[in-house]
Amino acid sequence: MRHARGRIVRRVARLAAVGGLLLGGTMVTRAMASEPPDASAAPRTLARTASATGADLVSRLGTDRTAGHWIGADGRPVVAVTDAGAAEAVRRAGATAQRVRHSMSELRSAASTLRGAPRVSGTAWAVDYRSNEVVVRGDRTVSRADWSRLAGVAEGVGAFVRMERTEGAFTTRLNGAEPILSTAGRCSAGFNVTDGTSDFILTAGHCGPTGSVWFGPGRGDRQVGRTVAGSFPGDDFSLVEYANGEAGDGADVVAVGDGKGVRITGAGAAAVGQRVFRSGSTSGLRQGRVTALDATVNYPEGTVTGLIETDVCAEPGDSGGPMFSEGIALGVTSGGSGDCDEGGTTFFQPLPEAMDSLGVRLIGSGGQGADAGPSATSPPGAAAPGASAPARGVEGETLLARLADRRNVGPGLLIIAGSLVALVATRWIRTERDRKTYRRHYSATWG
DSSP, rough: OHHHHHHHHHHHHHHHHHHHHHHHHHHHHHHHHHHTTTTTTTTHHHHHHHHHHHHHHHHHHHHTTTTEEEEEESOOOEEEEHHHHHHHHHHHHHEEEEEOSOEEEEHHHHHHHHHOOOOOOOOOEEEEETEEEEEEEEEEEEEEEHHHHHHHHHHHHHEEEEEEOOOOOEEOOOOOOSSSEEETTEEEEOEEOOSSEEEEEEEGGOOOOOOOOEEOSSOSSSSSEEEEEESSBBEEEEEETTTSOOTTTTTTEEETTTTTEEEEOOOOOOOOEEEEEEETTTTTEEEEEEEEEEEEEEEETTTEEEEEEEEOOOTTTOTTTTTTTTTTEEEEEEEEETTTTTTEEEEEEHHHHHHHHHHHHTTSOSSSSSSOOOOOOOOGGSSTTTTSSSSOGGGGGOOOHHHGGGGHHHHHHHHHHHHHHHHHHHHHHHHHHHHHHHHHHHHHOOO
């Protein structure tokens, strides 16, 4: 009887160990397969803290003694300064000071001179804080004569204006995270916003003029809403009012592909050097860094100013898609050059400016500038334009979604290790028992 109980215990232990191996293996493989591109490489609040410190120093010292701020490779704020006194003030505040020749006042004056020159389609410029220059770019559509005339204007400004040719062409990325369709083309739903009475989609202004009717993907028989306000060129944002007046549950989630989404907890301003993510229906979830602010782009359709410049790639079909970082909404995709095979430059309409102009706030976030906690994931279908399915938050996730959480890699490896130890232990116990049984049998027969 005692031997029978021992066999049952060992068998149950072996089965539990095998089950642990399977569970741990599933947790590890699912988590690794579903992990977004290194989304946790930097501390979640580091970028916002560094940006706030840099912005405060620039505001206190003024544009004649500073020339912008950015986030360094170590995550600390860096402030460009023009004199030793300003450098000492920056260091006392715990930031890094970088001495430069030209102040922000000079750089802005140069950009203003460029804006006053004859417009050349296919060109763009922005202030590069790190090199202390105004960088002017021209795409392949700019003729030699036009480029030569613009170079003459730049030369008259000063040596701190740098001219660069770029591959491809600067175009709006018409055709997003969740697609919306109209006779004007195909665009992305950016972020869900509200004025307190009705709910809207905030997307790119070049997607379509006021009055454009938008439909969901598929057969085009599900009306999403109608464009009721917008600005393009000049700015690049528009407002699509939901047909039924409501965005539905899960309106604070943006799609990132593969059945996942990111919960948006607030809106904020981008910082140079900040790591950002962009989502679009053509190229999916992509990442990069902010390279410049207050950029000007001369699209064929017109000039747009005040844009965020990034090295994130985008392709036609990604227009209006959301750009965010650490759960904070930053902007919607405007346009750019290049593609996601070769890389390129993409510009974004800053979200706070658009919301202020339109008189709206993010749904479920407490409004612009709300404190943001860690972003959470939930199915993106709930955030789709016109979606009727309720959003499921972390508590409502399926077992498979929980296993796919990238935080489960460590626990999964521990379960695998424990299961292997249990299997080895049960095997050793059985071997020892068989050996003792054989010794007793051998001793008895020998005697």
